[in-house]
Amino acid sequence: MASSGFSWKLEDHPKLPKGKIVAVVVLDGWGEANPDRYNCIHVAETPTMDSLKKGTPEKWRLVRAHGTAVGLPTEDDMGNSEVGHNALGAGRIYAQGAKLVDFALASGKIYEGEGFKYIKECFDTGTLHLIGLLSDGGVHSRLDQLQACASENGAKRIRVHILTDGRDVLDGSSVGFVETLEKCLSDLWGKGVDAQIASGGGRILISWYELYNVGCFLQNDWDVVKRGWDAHVLGVAPYKFRSALEAVKKLREELKTNDQYLPPFVIVDESGKPVGPIVDGDAVVTFNFRADRMVMIAKALEYEDFDKFDRVHFPKIHFAGMLQYDGELKLPSHYLVSPPEIERTSGEYLVHNGVRTFACSETVKFGHVTFFWNGNRSGYFNPEMEEYVEIPSDSGITFNVQPKMKALEIAEKARDVILDRKFHQVRVNLPNSDMVGHTGDIEATVVACKAADEAVKGRPTLFRPTHLGFAVDYAVMVIEGGHRVVTIVKEEMILDSIEQVGGIYVVTADHGNAEDMVKRDKAGQPLLDKNGNIQILTSHTLQPVPIAIGGPGLVPGVRFRSDVPDGGLANVAATVMNLHGFEAPSDYEPSLIEVVNK
Numbered sequence: 325m326a327s328s329g330f331s332w333k334l335e336d337h338p339k340l341p342k343g344k345i346v347a348v349v350v351l352d353g354w355g356e357a358n359p360d361r362y363n364c365i366h367v368a369e370t371p372t373m374d375s376l377k378k379g380t381p382e383k384w385r386l387v388r389a390h391g392t393a394v395g396l397p398t399e400d401d402m403g404n405s406e407v408g409h410n411a412l413g414a415g416r417i418y419a420q421g422a423k424l425v426d427f428a429l430a431s432g433k434i435y436e437g438e439g440f441k442y443i444k445e446c447f448d449t450g451t452l453h454l455i456g457l458l459s460d461g462g463v464h465s466r467l468d469q470l471q472a473c474a475s476e477n478g479a480k481r482i483r484v485h486i487l488t489d490g491r492d493v494l495d496g497s498s499v500g501f502v503e504t505l506e507k508c509l510s511d512l513w514g515k516g517v518d519a520q521i522a523s524g525g526g527r528i529l530i531s532w533y534e535l536y537n538v539g540c541f542l543q544n545d546w547d548v549v550k551r552g553w554d555a556h557v558l559g560v561a562p563y564k565f566r567s568a569l570e571a572v573k574k575l576r577e578e579l580k581t582n583d584q585y586l587p588p589f590v591i592v593d594e595s596g597k598p599v600g601p602i603v604d605g606d607a608v609v610t611f612n613f614r615a616d617r618m619v620m621i622a623k624a625l626e627y628e629d630f631d632k633f634d635r636v637h638f639p640k641i642h643f644a645g646m647l648q649y650d651g652e653l654k655l656p657s658h659y660l661v662s663p664p665e666i667e668r669t670s671g672e673y674l675v676h677n678g679v680r681t682f683a684c685s686e687t688v689k690f691g692h693v694t695f696f697w698n699g700n701r702s703g704y705f706n707p708e709m710e711e712y713v714e715i716p717s718d719s720g721i722t723f724n725v726q727p728k729m730k731a732l733e734i735a736e737k738a739r740d741v742i743l744d745r746k747f748h749q750v751r752v753n754l755p756n757s758d759m760v761g762h763t764g765d766i767e768a769t770v771v772a773c774k775a776a777d778e779a780v781k782g783r784p785t786l787f788r789p790t791h792l793g794f795a796v797d798y799a800v801m802v803i804e805g806g807h808r809v810v811t812i813v814k815e816e817m818i819l820d821s822i823e824q825v826g827g828i829y830v831v832t833a834d835h836g837n838a839e840d841m842v843k844r845d846k847a848g849q850p851l852l853d854k855n856g857n858i859q860i861l862t863s864h865t866l867q868p869v870p871i872a873i874g875g876p877g878l879v880p881g882v883r884f885r886s887d888v889p890d891g892g893l894a895n896v897a898a899t900v901m902n903l904h905g906f907e908a909p910s911d912y913e914p915s916l917i918e919v920v921n922k
């Protein structure tokens with residue numbers, strides 16, 4: 325590094341001071357869209373975010389959070405947490421997994437790589453198994469890429485193990501995807517390839533997150549992965565069908581469940597035998613390009629020593645990921661396409677320049693605000709300068725049941741850390757609008773948006789005198805009618821504490837979700853299904869997201885520039901570096917702010 329003249333040292337910003345406490349708040353799945361009844365952010369009471377918007381255009385603006393602005397193939401690609409947090413933290417736009425796989429397939433390079441050669445060694449005598457999310461959502465995987473991988477690769481026997489989506493795509497779309505895939509596999513029969521779907525189940529029931537290990541408490545649901553293992557690898561599941569189409573149709577109808585939550589099933593032959601368990605000598609490819617829902621199953625498929633659950637049988641296979649999912653762990657060790665090499669992220673620079681950083685979210689978004697933020701890198705850059713805290717998420721429920729999730733706990737943690745003044749950057753992700761938006765429950769999503777908004781700033785709450793013991797520091801006594809005494813306890817949250825320490829805040833989001841909960845036609849009108857019901861949109865959106873800056877530590881004259889109208893999430897890193905008193909590296913996307921004389 326030194327010989328190339330590279331240095332981690334950042335230039336001082338000519339006008340902005342160092343040492344301010346900067347709160348960076350990411351509202352997950354919080355976009356800006358026209359106000360109507362399906363815009364849960366609009367319907368919810370969100371006084372904090374509404375008041376920030378009043379700072380338009382100097383202190384509040386919109387930034388692009390989808391498509392090419394975050395390294396996705398086209399402008400029809402919605403944003404997602406991985407690419408959104410990558411852009412926020414890395415300050416540059418990297419071609420992301422979806423795009424890299426497209427390139428590799430189009431150029432044929434995928435078949436020349438080490439990963440493909442490795443799995444090909446099994447093709448003469450073994451089966452090629454493809455495991456992943458059956459979807460055209462483009463967030464974790466894409467159906468057209470799966471089809472391309474299944475076709476003309478030289479394998480003589482192929483078994484596909486599907487996870488049905490219903491989250492990045494409409495619920496019920498699994499049926500059409502299975503039809504398309506079955507057609508593609510039956511075309512292969514014509515070419516002498518024995519190809520069929522062998523097992524499946526809903527993505528939430530058999531694939532789960534790994535949350536990246538920084539030595540904190542990790543809450544991974546290995547039972548969920550075991551259900552996937554049993555179905556895909558052992559061929560054991562509570563439901564058996566002769567075809568995948570029958571499976572998804574019947575399970576949806578009979579259990580009244582949706583694609584996300586279909587129980588595990590296996591496909592059996594006429595004698596009731598599973599058609600595609602994974603056995604010694606087989607090749608396995610997990611075809612998701614995105615890591616988080618594949619890392620745990622990848623560990624189970626790869627590690628000789630494994631104690632998370634009883635695998636019953638650990639077949640000797642050649643296993644490759646579509647991408648390498650964790651560069652630190654080198655997991656999997658074989659992969660078809662190299663992942664984006666995201667380096668010199670803002671987090672790493674800031675730590676090298678003396679900025680102490682704290683990051684926090686609850687389990688379901690903890691990896692987003694750490695691993696994804698840091699360019700898909702697990703662990704600390706410097707444990708002496710950083711602390712990452714994971715608040716355990718509720719488990720075993722869908723988040724519409726508890727839409728407030730852990731927003732308050734995350735905000736309280738951030739508040740305490742800000743008031744402690746030990747860290748310069750306090751970064752949080754508030755998951756509510758995204759996680760509850762994904763359930764498609766509009767009423768619960770409204771509650772979720774309100775909860776996230778309250779966590780950003782704080783809320784006044786009425787308590788009777790008997791409750792005076794609680795948070796009394798922030799209490800205000802109010803005399804009503806000369807008799808009744810009511811105590812208004814101000815629950816202080818992130819922006820209040822920034823106010824107290826003279827700090828700065830940056831409030832933004834990683835992509836849209838809760839601001840639009842209905843599928844629309846080209847004119848923007850809600851689409852109805854054949855029964856006249858609106859089609860609920862559980863996915864992210866193509867909408868831009870807000871970014872607001874403020875706080876007493878902001879030098880007068882700081883405002884959003886007007887010459888970066890197309891600014892996107894990747895412009896946020898340079899902005900935050902400026903607010904810490906540094907110029908961003910020259911190859912970063914430009915900062916969104918300027919300082920004018922006041």
Ligand SMILES: O=C(O)[C@H](O)COP(=O)(O)O
Nearest residue numbers: 404405406463491492758
């Ligand atoms: O995995 C999921 O939950 C969704 O497909 C994407 O959501 P995220 O990008 O917000 O994590």
Ligand SMILES: [Mn+2]
Nearest residue numbers: 352353405834
């Ligand atoms: Mn997200």
Ligand SMILES: [Mn+2]
Nearest residue numbers: 353405758762
């Ligand atoms: Mn999401």
